[in-house]
Amino acid sequence: MQPSVRDEKSWTVAGAKAKLSEVIERAQSEPQTITRNGKPSVVVVSAEEWHKKTVRKGSLAAFLMESPLRRADLDLGRQNDEPRDLPL
Known part of the structure; x- marks a missing residue:
């Protein structure tokens, strides 16, 4: 089964939740990106x-x-400059 986004290393949050075991298994050999709203999140x-x-x-x-x-x-x-006066 392919991840739920563009490539084999990228997952949507929903796809990662549905296939958490697969995400973990694939992460053993290479990092897996989880996206939220189309942007990499974790x-x-x-x-x-x-x-x-x-x-x-x-x-x-x-x-x-x-x-x-x-x-x-x-x-x-x-x-050794004198300190500046700062406004209160």
Whole structure:
């Protein structure tokens, strides 16, 4: 059975509800898009794919230490200007 929209990876909300098991089965091999009012609304992916996309890759400290700007001669000093008067 074909999905209820344009291609084999896209479903309407009604089609996805009616064929949820098939949506889940197909999502194991490739992402499935569910549309609402003709526009992409959500994407269903396998748990394995979701884990790959959301696992943390290193720490912020490691990222900053590896930055090409680490040894750049940047002027990071603060300005000593007087504060502005803001309207109340």
